[in-house]
Amino acid sequence: EAGVVQSPRYKIIEKKQPVAFWCNPISGHNTLYWYRQNLGQGPELLIRYENEEAVDDSQLPKDRFSAERLKGVDSTLKIQPAELGDSAVYLCASSFDRFTEAFFGQGTRLTVV
Amino acid sequence: DQQVKQNSPSLSVQEGRISILNCDYTNSMFDYFLWYKKYPAEGPTFLISISSIKDKNEDGRFTVFLNKSAKHLSLHIVPSQPGDSAVYFCAASERGSGNTGKLIFGQGTTLQVKP
Numbered sequence: 001e002a003g004v005v006q007s008p009r010y011k012i013i014e015k016k017q018p019v020a021f022w023c024n025p026i027s028g029h030n031t032l033y034w035y036r037q038n039l040g041q042g043p044e045l046l047i048r049y050e051n052e053e054a055v056d057d058s059q060l061p062k063d064r065f066s067a068e069r070l071k072g073v074d075s076t077l078k079i080q081p082a083e084l085g086d087s088a089v090y091l092c093a094s095s096f097d098r099f100t101e102a103f104f105g106q107g108t109r110l111t112v113v
Numbered sequence: 114d115q116q117v118k119q120n121s122p123s124l125s126v127q128e129g130r131i132s133i134l135n136c137d138y139t140n141s142m143f144d145y146f147l148w149y150k151k152y153p154a155e156g157p158t159f160l161i162s163i164s165s166i167k168d169k170n171e172d173g174r175f176t177v178f179l180n181k182s183a184k185h186l187s188l189h190i191v192p193s194q195p196g197d198s199a200v201y202f203c204a205a206s207e208r209g210s211g212n213t214g215k216l217i218f219g220q221g222t223t224l225q226v227k228p
Binding site: 004006031033040041042043044045048056091093095098099101102103104105106107 | 117147149154155156157158159162202204208214215216218219220221
C-alpha cells in the first residue's frame with residue numbers, strides 16, 4: 001500500500017514569491033493534516049480536513065497561507081507571498097478518521113532566500 | 114506555551130541496553146498519546162500509542178508507560194539496536210473533544226545507539 005505522497009521534496013524560492021505543495025493521502029483516509037516543522041522543533045498543525053471540509057485551521061496564517069482539498073482526496077497548500085520565516089519542512093499526514101493514528105509523508109523542505 | 118515537553122534533546126545508549134525517552138505534558142484534557150520516530154529526510158513514522166485508560170502498552174521491543182497523576186509518559190526500548198537511532202517525538206491529543214485528531218508534539222529527542 002502506498003503511503004502519503006508529497007511533492008516537491010525540496011523547494012528554494014526568493015521571498016515574496018508564491019509556492020505550492022501537493023499531498024496525496026493514503027487511499028481511504030478521510031482525515032488529512034498539514035503540519036509545519038521548524039528546525040529543532042516538533043511538527044505544528046496548520047490545518048486539518050475531514051473529507052473536503054477544513055475543520056481546524058486556527059493555526060493557519062490566513063493572510064498568506066491557503067489550502068484546499070478538492071473532492072476530499074488530494075490537497076494543496078499555498079503560500080503567497082513567502083517570507084523568510086516560512087522556511088521549514090511542511091508535512092502532510094492522513095488517517096482513516098480523527099480517532100486513528102496519522103501517517104506522515106516525507107515532507108517538503110522549503111527554503112526562502 | 115509548550116503543552117508537550119521533551120526535556121532531553123539527546124540520548125546516547127549502548128547497543129543491547131535499555132533506552133528510556135521521557136515526555137511531560139501540562140494539559141490534563143489530553144487522553145491519547147503517541148510516539149513517532151523520525152529518520153533524517155523522512156516524515157515521522159508512528160511507533161506506538163497509549164490511551165489514558167491504560168498505564169502501559171507494549172509492542173515488541175517498545176513499551177510506553179503513562180503516569181497520569183504526574184502527567185508523564187516514557188518510551189522504553191529494550192534491547193536498543195543501532196537502527197533505533199533517530200529522533201523520537203512524543204505527541205498528545207484530546208480524543209474526547211472537538212479537537213480530536215489534533216496532535217500536539219514535543220520538541221523531540223535524538224537517540225543514538227552505539228554498536
